[in-house]
Amino acid sequence: MVDFTLTDEQKDLRELAHSFADKEMRKVAWEYDVDGTWPQDVIDKAFEVGLMNTHIPEAYGGPGLDYLSGCIIEEEIGWGCSGIGTSLMANGLASAPVTLGGSEETKKKYLGMLTESAKLASFGLTEPDAGSDVSGMKTRAVKQGDKYILNGSKCFITNGTYADWFTVFAKTDPDSGHRGISAFVVDANAAGVTVDKKEDKMGQRASNTATISFNDVEVPAENLLAEENKGFKLAMMTLDRTRPGVAAMATGIARAAFEFSVEYSKERVQFGVPIAMHQAIQFMIADMSTKVDASRLLTWNSAVLLDQGKRASLISSEAKRFAADSAMEVTTDAVQVYGGYGFIKEYPVEKLMRDAKIMQLYEGTSQIQRLVIAKEVLLPRAVDDLPGADEMAAKASEQSQSDQAAATV
Numbered sequence: 001m002v003d004f005t006l007t008d009e010q011k012d013l014r015e016l017a018h019s020f021a022d023k024e025m026r027k028v029a030w031e032y033d034v035d036g037t038w039p040q041d042v043i044d045k046a047f048e049v050g051l052m053n054t055h056i057p058e059a060y061g062g063p064g065l066d067y068l069s070g071c072i073i074e075e076e077i078g079w080g081c082s083g084i085g086t087s088l089m090a091n092g093l094a095s096a097p098v099t100l101g102g103s104e105e106t107k108k109k110y111l112g113m114l115t116e117s118a119k120l121a122s123f124g125l126t127e128p129d130a131g132s133d134v135s136g137m138k139t140r141a142v143k144q145g146d147k148y149i150l151n152g153s154k155c156f157i158t159n160g161t162y163a164d165w166f167t168v169f170a171k172t173d174p175d176s177g178h179r180g181i182s183a184f185v186v187d188a189n190a191a192g193v194t195v196d197k198k199e200d201k202m203g204q205r206a207s208n209t210a211t212i213s214f215n216d217v218e219v220p221a222e223n224l225l226a227e228e229n230k231g232f233k234l235a236m237m238t239l240d241r242t243r244p245g246v247a248a249m250a251t252g253i254a255r256a257a258f259e260f261s262v263e264y265s266k267e268r269v270q271f272g273v274p275i276a277m278h279q280a281i282q283f284m285i286a287d288m289s290t291k292v293d294a295s296r297l298l299t300w301n302s303a304v305l306l307d308q309g310k311r312a313s314l315i316s317s318e319a320k321r322f323a324a325d326s327a328m329e330v331t332t333d334a335v336q337v338y339g340g341y342g343f344i345k346e347y348p349v350e351k352l353m354r355d356a357k358i359m360q361l362y363e364g365t366s367q368i369q370r371l372v373i374a375k376e377v378l379l380p381r382a383v384d385d386l387p388g389a390d391e392m393a394a395k396a397s398e399q400s401q402s403d404q405a406a407a408t409v
C-alpha cells in the first residue's frame with residue numbers, strides 16, 4: 001500500500017515552493033530564457049528560503065527531507081521555470097554520490113560547503129563519446145601514492161561553469177568496462193581543471209551546461225567515493241534516487257502547459273464560441289489533465305518507495321520515462337491549443353515545449369529508461385531493499401546487473 005496523504009510540513013513546503021516559483025521564477029523566466037541569463041539572483045533567494053540541497057542530511061547542514069517532499073518541491077519549481085529549476089536542483093545530483101559513498105570527512109567538507117552558502121556542485125559522468133553507454137568513457141584516474149592523477153573531459157555538465165566542486169567518474173581499470181569506473185570529488189579550483197565551453201541550448205536556456213577538462217589534476221586519494229571500481233554502481237544508485245525528481249519537474253512543466261491551455265481555450269473565440277466548446281480541444285485538454293495526474297502518481301509512487309527504503313529502479317525509470325514523454329506531448333498539444341499564437345515567443349507555451357524536450361534526454365534518455373524497465377521486468381533482481389551507503393561497498397562486489405541495461409544511463 002502506498003499512502004499519498006501529505007503531512008502538514010509537506011503541504012507547507014508545497015506552498016513555499018509554489019509561492020517562490022510564482023513570485024521569483026515566473027517573473028524572470030521568459031526574460032532569462034531569451035539570452036540564457038544565469039539566474040544567480042534566483043539561486044541566492046532559493047538558498048535563503050531553503051529550497052536547495054533538500055536531501056542533504058541534517059548532520060551536514062541540510063534539511064534531510066524525504067524523497068516525496070523533494071518531488072513536491074520539484075514539481076512547483078518545474079512549474080515556475082524548469083531552466084532555472086535545473087540549476088537549482090543540480091546540487092542534488094552531484095551530492096547524492098557523496099552522501100552514498102563519501103567518508104565522514106568528505107561529507108562534512110563537501111556537503112557542508114553546499115549548505116553553508118549558495119554554492120554549486122556538478123555531476124560529471126557524460127563524455128563526448130560516452131553518453132548512454134558510460135562504459136565507453138575515456139577519462140582516466142591513475143593512482144600515484146596518496147593521490148590520483150585525473151585526465152579527460154566531461155561534456156554537458158549542468159552548472160559546470162559555476163560549480164565549486166564536481167563528482168567525476170573516471171576509469172581506474174580501463175579494461176573492465178563499467179566495472180572499471182571510480183567516482184571522485186574534484187575541487188573546481190584544482191590546478192588543471194578548465195571550463196572549455198558553455199552550450200547554447202534549445203531549451204532550459206537559463207541553466208548552465210558546460211564542458212569541463214581535467215589535465216593532470218591531482219585528486220587526494222581520500223576524495224575517492226566508495227571503493228575503486230565501484231563508481232558505476234554509485235552512479236546507478238544515484239540515478240535511482242534522482243530520476244523521481246526529474247519526473248516531478250517534467251510534471252511541473254506539463255502542468256504549467258495544461259493550465260495555460262485551459263485558460264486560453266476559454267478566452268479564444270472561433271466560430272462564435274470559445275474554442276473550449278469544440279470537442280477536439282476538449283479532448284486535448286482531457287488528455288493533458290490525465291497525463292499530468294498520471295505523471296504525478298508514478299512520481300510520488302517512486303518517491304514513497306525510496307522513502308520506505310525499497311529499491312526503486314523500475315518505478316523511478318517508469319516515472320521518469322512517462323513524465324518526460326508526457327511533458328513533451330502535453331506541451332506540444334498546448335502549442336496546438338494556442339494555434340499560431342502558440343508558435344510565437346510572446347506567448348508562454350513555446351518555451352515550455354522547448355524546455356520539455358530535455359526531460360526525454362538527460363539522466364537517461366526515454367529509450368534508456370525503457371531498457372532499464374524491460375530489464376527490471378524480464379530479469380527482476382532478488383534484492384528488494386535498498387542498500388545503504390555502508391552496505392553498498394559490500395554489495396557492489398556482487399555485480400547483479402546485466403551488461404546491456406547496466407552500462408547505460
Ligand SMILES: Cc1cc2nc3c(=O)[nH]c(=O)nc-3n(C[C@H](O)[C@H](O)[C@H](O)COP(=O)(O)OP(=O)(O)OC[C@H]3O[C@@H](n4cnc5c(N)ncnc54)[C@H](O)[C@@H]3O)c2cc1C
Pocket residue numbers: 122123124125126128130131132133155156157158159201204209358361362363364365366367368371408409
Ligand atoms: C542540457 C543538458 C544537461 C545535462 N546535464 C548533465 C550533467 O549534469 N551531468 C552529466 O553527466 N550529463 C549531463 N547531460 C548528458 C545527458 O545525460 C546525455 O546527453 C544523455 O545521457 C544521452 O547521451 P548522449 O547525448 O551521448 O546521447 P547518445 O547516447 O549518443 O544517444 C543518442 C540516441 O541514441 C539512443 N540510444 C543510445 N543507446 C541506445 C540503446 N542501447 N538502445 C536504444 N536507444 C539508444 C538514445 O536514446 C538517443 O536517442 C546533460 C545533457 C544535456 C543536453
